[in-house]
Each structure stands twice: as structure tokens, then as C-alpha cells.
Amino acid sequence: MSAAHGAALIVFSLGLCAGLAVCAPGRGTATAPERTPYLGGYAPETHAWSRFHVRYYGMALLFLAFDMEMVFMYPWAVVFAEEGMIAFVEMLMFIVILLLGILYAWRERALAWA
Amino acid sequence: MGLTAFARLAAKAPAPVFVARGANARSLAFELSGTGDVVLTQTPRHACVLLATGAFPDSMVPALRQIHDQMSHPRGVVLAGAHFRGHGPRGVFSDPVVVTPEGDVHDAVVVLHRDLILGRRPSAPPLLPDRDPTPWRGVGPYGQGGKGMTGGTPYGRPLAGLADDRDGLKLDALELRLGPFLPMFPPGLTLTIKLQGDVVQQARVGDNPFRTDERVSVGARSSVFVRALSGPVTIRELEHARAAHHLERVGEALRAAGLGALGERADRLAANIERVEAAAVRRLHRLLRRSRTLAWATSGVGRLEPDRVAGRGLGLVARACGLPEDLRTQDGAYNELGFSPLVEGGGDACARWRLRLAEVAQSLLLASAAGTRTTGGTGSVESPWGSISSDHAPVGSLLELLPGMLEGSDWGDVITTIVSLDLDLEEAART
Structure with a gap:
């Protein structure tokens, strides 16, 4: 048996021990009040499974747009040295157009949380 | 052997304490913090020791029992200047550590935590029955199925109701009754709030538990x-x-x-x-x-x-x-x-x-x-x-x-x- 096999066996047995220690019977399971969410002393009267407005979604979309822009910058960076000024101006135009979009969103209060 | 060594190590950790304050509560924040061997937790779930201080009117006792049972094992209770109407010095708890007015609360907490971790003292048994408000039961013969997302009413708690959102959407409004033992709230304050996301749509202040016919003395400072x-x-x-x-x-x-x-x-x-x-x-x-x-x-x-x-x-x-x-x-x-x-x-x-x-x-x-x-x-x-x-x-x-x-x-x-x-x-x- 190689050293790699031995190491794998040790890791596996340690994991098994840790798993058994966690699952070991002894203290019993949690009672109903122990499972109840903590609200300062009262039990919740409605279930927490509720639909609410994800207010950060505008920001999430903007993040995605700029994330993809960064992806576009990788191939651009590869050819930047060869193309020189033209590549620089093209990227500048691209970023300025995106920036105008952000300023528009800002003016329309799309970035406000509440 | 190995686990005993771990227990000894765990007993040296700072004691996590949840403070439940009633009327005329001692200001314990300074007595407890500062030395580094006690940490005040924000919820009873993270605590090992429940420290009750002040006078608790009858209306606060069910909530106190609830937070006691919400602590994980091993758990214990320290009473420092705690009074309960119609109960002895041990209050509503089975085996609390009672600190006298001259006694050192900090030491009592640290010693209790160490004894609990090392197994020298048994963990406090639950005060409330192990019963869900209503069992989760659907329409099928094995409790399965029913209407709605969850197929039934989970543990007697209906799903949040719909209400108009300020963006013109119809979304769920979650009603919560918070307090009287929320650490950031003043003792005894209960607040019923209707939340949509994290925005409060409606708030209502609950009855003042200290406004009772029981004689509740005002604090030493006030x-x-x-x-x-x-x-x-x-x-x-x-x-x-x-x-x-x-x-x-x-x-x-x-x-x-x-x-x-x-x-x-x-x-x-x-x-x-x-x-x-x-x-x-x-x-x-x-x-x-x-x-x-x-x-x-x-x-x-x-x-x-x-x-x-x-x-x-x-x-x-x-x-x-x-x-x-x-x-x-x-x-x-x-x-x-x-x-x-x-x-x-x-x-x-x-x-x-x-x-x-x-x-x-x-x-x-x-x-x-x-x-x-x-x-x-x-x-x-x-x-x-x-x-x-x-x-x-x-x-x-x-x-x-x-x-x-x-x-x-x-x-x-x-x-x-x-x-x-x-x-x-x-x-x-x-x-």
C-alpha cells in the first residue's frame, strides 16, 4: 500500500470518528421550545417562509453587467500592446457608455435601498 | 480520555451568558465584562448560563421559561437579585445558583460554566413540555399533503399573509412579536411589528408588564x-x-x-x-x-x-x-x-x-x-x-x-x- 493510500485511510478514519462523535447518542434531541426561533421570549405566530422584495436586485444586475465587462477586458488586455491607442480609445468609449447607464440609474434612484 | 482533555480546554473558554432583566435589574454589564472570562450573548441559543436579575411580574414568566428552554445543553441558571411573585428564592427554575446581594455575580457565572462543561453539575432540565403548539399534519393518512406551499400548517403557524408593498407589489407581511427579553430592547418592552423584507410597515407597543398591582420597586439609581x-x-x-x-x-x-x-x-x-x-x-x-x-x-x-x-x-x-x-x-x-x-x-x-x-x-x-x-x-x-x-x-x-x-x-x-x-x-x- 502506497503512502497516498495510507494518508487517505487516515483522513477517512478521522472523518468517520468525527462523524460518529457528532452523531453519538447521549444528550437526546432538542425539545420543541429549543427548536423554536428566538424572538425575545415569545413563540412566532406566523411561519417565516415568506416572499419579500429582494431590494438589492438592481445592484445585483449592475454588478453582473460590470462583471461581464471585466471578462471582456481580458482579451482586450492581450491585444492592447499590439493595437495601442485605438484599443485604448475603444475601451474608453465602452466604459463611458456603461458609466452613462449608471449615472442614469443613479438619477432615477434605482440604487436606493428603501 | 481525549474528550476529558477537550472538556478541560472548553471550560477555560469565556463563559457565554445571556442576561434576562426584569424591573429594578442590577446593571451587570460592567460587573461581567472587562475581565475577558465572560461574554454577553445576544440570544439564549449562544449562551450556557442564563443570568436573571430584577423583579419578574407573572406576565413575564412564560417568556422567561421559553428562553430558558431555548438554551442548548449544558445549561444553568444564575439568579442575582431576582424576585418572582409567589415563588421562593429559586424562582421558577429547578436548581439555580442564587447569588446573595453581597455575592460576586461574575465568579458565580464563571464557576457555574466550568462545572457544567466539566460535568460536575447536571444540565438544567427543560421547564416546558416537549410539545409543538400544533403538530404539523397534512390531509393524508401519514400527515402528508394539503394546500399551499408547505402542504398544511407548519406547527400551527400559518404562512405570512399578503399585503401591498410600497412598490405596488403584493408581497408577504411577516408579523413578529419581539421582546420582552431582547438584549437591545429595554427590559419588558414588547413590540409587535409587521415586516416586509426589512422594512417596518406597522408597529405596536405591547402592554407594560411592570404596570401591575404587584409592588415593583424602582431602581436604586432612579x-x-x-x-x-x-x-x-x-x-x-x-x-x-x-x-x-x-x-x-x-x-x-x-x-x-x-x-x-x-x-x-x-x-x-x-x-x-x-x-x-x-x-x-x-x-x-x-x-x-x-x-x-x-x-x-x-x-x-x-x-x-x-x-x-x-x-x-x-x-x-x-x-x-x-x-x-x-x-x-x-x-x-x-x-x-x-x-x-x-x-x-x-x-x-x-x-x-x-x-x-x-x-x-x-x-x-x-x-x-x-x-x-x-x-x-x-x-x-x-x-x-x-x-x-x-x-x-x-x-x-x-x-x-x-x-x-x-x-x-x-x-x-x-x-x-x-x-x-x-x-x-x-x-x-x-x-
Whole structure:
């Protein structure tokens, strides 16, 4: 048996021990009040499974747009040295157009949380 | 063998403590923190020791039992100056550690935690039956199936109801009843709020549990102000009590803002108020004024317009709206000391904590200049909560204003507003 096999066996047995220690019977399971969410002393009267407005979604979309822009910058960076000024101006135009979009969103209060 | 070594190691860790405060609770924050071997937790789930202090009216006992059972094993209870009506010194618990008034709460907590971890003391058994409010039962023969997303009513708790969102959408409104043992809330405050996301759509203040026919004595610190209603007290004593009270409130506000170390510094000043110089408070004030984060987190939060507070005797809250309302201006002894009320504009949480610290420094200067001058006995006194008399408690007016201040704000701003107002329910129950 190689050293790699031995190491794998040790890791596996340690994991098994840790798993058994966690699952070991002894203290019993949690009672109903122990499972109840903590609200300062009262039990919740409605279930927490509720639909609410994800207010950060505008920001999430903007993040995605700029994330993809960064992806576009990788191939651009590869050819930047060869193309020189033209590549620089093209990227500048691209970023300025995106920036105008952000300023528009800002003016329309799309970035406000509440 | 190996597990015993682990247990010994775990016993050396700081003891996680959840503090449940009733009326006339001892201010334990300073006694417990500072040494590093006790940590105050925000929920009972993270705690190993439940520390109950103060008088608990019958209406608070079910909630106390609930938080006791919400602690994980091993768990234990320490009672420090805790009183329960119709129960012995052990209260509603099976085997608590009772600390005498002269006893050291800090030591009792640390020793209990070590004994629990090392298995020298059994974990406290549950006080409530292991029964869900209603079992989760669907329509099928094995409890499965039914209408709605979950197929039935989960444990008797219906799903949140629909309500109009401010963006014109129909989304769920979650109704929560919070308190009376929420660490950021003043003891006994219960708040029923309707949340959509993290925005409060509706807020309702629950009944004051301390307003009962049970005799609930007011706290040792506030009693100076109550005593001043009927007879003379020295200005020195009164102003020291005021400064300590405001510093404790600033400490609470700082802890709620996540600035625990600065909160501890305010508590330390409050605990040694008779030896503290005004310059030490000013240093803390300057430090906090420089914090842009704190100013950003509290500016514009919980704003009160001057016309809503004028003439209601709200003291510091009114002065933070720019209104120079202070009963001390009508007192000859204070006039001799050259007293004039401090005011701050804005009327928001930021103005309130700034004014609180400025008034602490002012109170310390008044106390040191007062000599043997006395005040009081006129039937009304300027207390830290405003102008009190035997039939007027300004906290009651603040509790009426509270729902209007909270509606439309984020959950974080709810906490900031509540800690900035100093809503002492015990004081509200005095009248």
C-alpha cells in the first residue's frame, strides 16, 4: 500500500470518528421550545417562509453587467500592446457608455435601498 | 480520555451568558465584562448560563421559561437579585445558583460554566413540555399533503399573509412579536411589528408588564429622582446619578451599534462616576464625534419634529430637537451655579447621543461646583427621562410616539431609535 493510500485511510478514519462523535447518542434531541426561533421570549405566530422584495436586485444586475465587462477586458488586455491607442480609445468609449447607464440609474434612484 | 482533555480546554473558554432583566435589574454589564472570562450573548441559543436579575411580574414568566428552554445543553441558571411573585428564592427554575446581594455575580457565572462543561453539575432540565403548539399534519393518512406551499400548517403557524408593498407589489407581511427579553430592547418592552423584507410597515407597543398591582420597586439609581419629588436631595448626588444614567444609556447605544469596546468604556465611566472628571467624558465625546460610521448610522434615524415633543416634558429628547425645556432653569440653586440647558438640533438619534454625552460632562461640572446645595421637594424634578412628577412619567409619552417613529424604517434603524430614546418601562409604570 502506497503512502497516498495510507494518508487517505487516515483522513477517512478521522472523518468517520468525527462523524460518529457528532452523531453519538447521549444528550437526546432538542425539545420543541429549543427548536423554536428566538424572538425575545415569545413563540412566532406566523411561519417565516415568506416572499419579500429582494431590494438589492438592481445592484445585483449592475454588478453582473460590470462583471461581464471585466471578462471582456481580458482579451482586450492581450491585444492592447499590439493595437495601442485605438484599443485604448475603444475601451474608453465602452466604459463611458456603461458609466452613462449608471449615472442614469443613479438619477432615477434605482440604487436606493428603501 | 481525549474528550476529558477537550472538556478541560472548553471550560477555560469565556463563559457565554445571556442576561434576562426584569424591573429594578442590577446593571451587570460592567460587573461581567472587562475581565475577558465572560461574554454577553445576544440570544439564549449562544449562551450556557442564563443570568436573571430584577423583579419578574407573572406576565413575564412564560417568556422567561421559553428562553430558558431555548438554551442548548449544558445549561444553568444564575439568579442575582431576582424576585418572582409567589415563588421562593429559586424562582421558577429547578436548581439555580442564587447569588446573595453581597455575592460576586461574575465568579458565580464563571464557576457555574466550568462545572457544567466539566460535568460536575447536571444540565438544567427543560421547564416546558416537549410539545409543538400544533403538530404539523397534512390531509393524508401519514400527515402528508394539503394546500399551499408547505402542504398544511407548519406547527400551527400559518404562512405570512399578503399585503401591498410600497412598490405596488403584493408581497408577504411577516408579523413578529419581539421582546420582552431582547438584549437591545429595554427590559419588558414588547413590540409587535409587521415586516416586509426589512422594512417596518406597522408597529405596536405591547402592554407594560411592570404596570401591575404587584409592588415593583424602582431602581436604586432612579430612586434619587423619585426621592427628590418629595424631599430635598443634594445636587451633587442628583447630578452624579444623572451622569451615570446617561453614560449607561450611551454604553447600550454603542453596544447596539456594534462598538462593544467603546460601550465598555462608557460603562466603566458610569461605574466610577464619583471619581470621573468631565475631561474624561469629553475625550469619549470627541472620539465618538470623529466616528463617521456612527454619525452615518444614527443621522436622520428616529427623527422627531419639535412640534410633536414641545410642552410634553420630554427633557433630553426635547432638547435634542432644539427646545430648551428643562425644569432646572426654574430652580434657584441651579441658577446660582450658572446652569443653562444644552440643546442640539436635528431631533434624531445622532443628536440624542451627542446631547447625552454633553449633558454628562455638564452634570459632572455641576456636581463638583454644587458643594452642599440641595434641590427638590417641589413635586416635580428634571430626571434623565424628562420632567417627572408623581402623576406624570414622560416615558409614557415617548411610548405613544414610538410606533409613528418606527413605521417605514429599516429593522436596524428600529434598534437605533429604541436605544436612543431611553424607554424605561419601570419608570413609565411609576404613575
